[in-house]
Amino acid sequence: MNSCKAIIHLILIALVTAGGLSVSGQTTHVVKRDVSQTKLVEKRHARETKASAKDSKDENDAAAEAEQPVERTIAAEVNVAVKVCVASGSITVRGWDRQEVRARSTDVAELELQHEGTPAKKIQLLIADKAEGPKRTTTCLSFSDVDLDVPRGATVQLQTRDGDIKIADVATAYVNTQNGDVTIERASVAVDAGTIGGLISLKDSKGGVNLHSVGGNIDALNVRPIEAGDIFDASSVGGDITLEQVGHAKLNARSLNGSVTMTGPLAREGHYGFRTISGDVTLALPADSSFRLNAKFSQHSDLITDFPLRLLNYSTAPWSPAAKGPTPAPAVGPRPVPLPGNPAPAPAPSESIKPAPAETAAGASAPELPDEPAKAAKMKGPKVVRMAEGFASRHIEGTCGSGDAMIDVGSFSGTIHLKKL
16 A cells, blocks of 8 residues: 555656656746747847948938048149129128139039130030039039139129029129129129129129119119229119218219119219109219219109209209109200399208299399308208299209319109218
């Protein structure tokens, strides 16, 4: 009996031991499989991280390569002529002391300096955009910004759309742009600039000047002629014209829907023309200025002068209620305004000078505004000349001082102001 119990006990121990070994083997197998899967995940993650880093490096290299400027340089004569034309983009030109032309851009695939002569007398910049590839350089078809360095004696001809043009330290500049501003400084020979939808700024320059803007203002500061025949001409449609310290003896400024302002002295024997339709004309002149005045303005305008004027001619044109616009001055000679036997004192600043009636005697002389400083000092304010009802336009000619310069000014619906500095 005891032997049977011992045998059964041994069998039970053997069964338990076998079961334990089986469980232990399964556990060991599961642990090994989990470790293997973890290593596979880690390897996969490492590969993905490495691939991502490579892609990022490739992108950074591509971006760095894209930002690297394309640059071309060529030897050139001091007075080289350089032409640049782009379909859209800004152009910047700077003068330097080297006899070289250098073109740079970060937006292009290629730049080519097509030239004549060695060193170059004429240069035209050809551009290949990145979308077109480096082998297709063209002119006037690029959409890129360009910077150029040129000799200070260079003549530059620039054209663009939807971009600004900036020029400094060249001899001559011919510029055209649409939807962009034009800024020119220190041009030494001549400037011809036009823009549609932009501003024009000219500073510290010399020579003949022609500026035209549609929809933008024109500003000129410290501009002087080189020769006596140099002309300054500025015109704007829908913008103001502001001139300060412009020394040309022949100057014209016209604006359709903007004001015209000039500040500075008049050149001796100079001829100045100012015209505007719906804007004011303001001439701020030194107190000792000497000039002749030829002013034409409508019934919608005023003439204000801080200067004593001696009237030489004074005429008006009748206003017809049926007329659609101002009636031009008649072809016959103007009728002078009679002087009473005892001249009346000068009118107060707010007092209007009315034109003489049609039946005024032709032999009467024109009135004289005070031209002596003592008499002018007695006036409390500027002299105001306004149109009287029933007249469409007025024409006044007069002199201040000895009449060294000629001012020809006209405005349809703005104020003409001769202002002392």
